[in-house]
Amino acid sequence: MSQELSTTLYHGSISEITAIDVNKGRPLKDFGKGFYMAVSKKQAIGMMHKKYHEALKRCEPDEISEHLYEITLDEQVIRRLNVKVFSDADAEWLDFVLMCRKSEDFVHGYDMVIGPTADDNINRSFNFYEGGDLGEIGSVEAKNTLLHFLQAEKLGIQYFIGKQEIADAVVLSVRETEWRKQ
Numbered sequence: 001m002s003q004e005l006s007t008t009l010y011h012g013s014i015s016e017i018t019a020i021d022v023n024k025g026r027p028l029k030d031f032g033k034g035f036y037m038a039v040s041k042k043q044a045i046g047m048m049h050k051k052y053h054e055a056l057k058r059c060e061p062d063e064i065s066e067h068l069y070e071i072t073l074d075e076q077v078i079r080r081l082n083v084k085v086f087s088d089a090d091a092e093w094l095d096f097v098l099m100c101r102k103s104e105d106f107v108h109g110y111d112m113v114i115g116p117t118a119d120d121n122i123n124r125s126f127n128f129y130e131g132g133d134l135g136e137i138g139s140v141e142a143k144n145t146l147l148h149f150l151q152a153e154k155l156g157i158q159y160f161i162g163k164q165e166i167a168d169a170v171v172l173s174v175r176e177t178e179w180r181k182q
Contacts, residue, residue, distance in 0.1 A: 004114055004117055009037035010177075011069045012048025014055050019173055020071075020167040027104040031113040034162030043117065043156035045179050047095060068179040072172040073159075078112065081166065086115030089150050094143055103124070111166045116155035121156060125149045153160050 013018070015024075020035050027033040040045040048066050055064045086093040097118050099106050118126065125146055128134050135142035161167045 005075060006039045007073045007075050007078075009039060009045035009073065009091070010041045011035075011071055011073045012046070012051065012179075013069065014048070014051045016067060016176075017069055020161070020171050022162055022167050022173065024165050027064050027164075028101050030100060030118050030158065031115070032106065032108065032162050033038045033104070034160050036151060037159045038117070039157040039159070041068070041179070042180035043158075048179070057113075062086040065077050066179075068116040069174055070176050070177040071082045071174050073170050077170045081099040081170070082109065083112045083114065084108070084110040087115070088145060089118075089155055091140075091143055091147065094147060094150075095155050098126075098129075108162075109163070111160075111163060112170070112178035113160040114157065118155070120148070122150060122153050122155075 022034045024034070025034045029036070038047065045068060049067055052064060052066050084096075086096070093115055094109075096113075100108070101118075128149075129142055129146045130137065132142075134145040161170065
């Protein structure tokens with residue numbers, strides 16, 4: 001594994017979590033339907049706030065709350081898994097993300113995927129690409145233009161698990177952690 005392995009990760013949510021349930025993930029995300037964790041606590045807090053503000057559109061404030069979780073993974077188990085690591089937001093990463101976001105039926109064979117986060121903040125760039133505004137969809141030119149736009153973003157690193165048996169094997173602990181500014 002070329003990238004340094006992180007075993008302490010973060011997940012921001014508006015749900016209480018006692019155990020990881022990959023089936024609660026939404027389809028058409030960067031690496032598929034599953035459970036996502038951020039290397040950066042700040043990134044996880046940002047995602048938590050985003051989920052909270054989206055939920056406020058359909059819920060009352062007293063019906064939801066924000067939770068930040070620290071998740072510890074078993075490094076020895078990870079090293080035995082079929083892990084795909086994307087070190088950079090490059091053409092290979094982009095093709096993989098576009099395929100995962102395009103089809104609910106797309107299933108890759110990796111136990112875990114680690115790589116840059118194409119979060120909702122950069123969806124506008126993806127929409128330009130998908131609309132043909134960056135050139136012919138699928139062309140090297142259009143993909144290179146999209147990657148150029150993405151280089152300006154500070155893409156965090158995320159870990160993805162899409163199979164419940166993998167989550168059960170690799171997650172050592174899930175604990176809620178403090179995130180509010182003191």
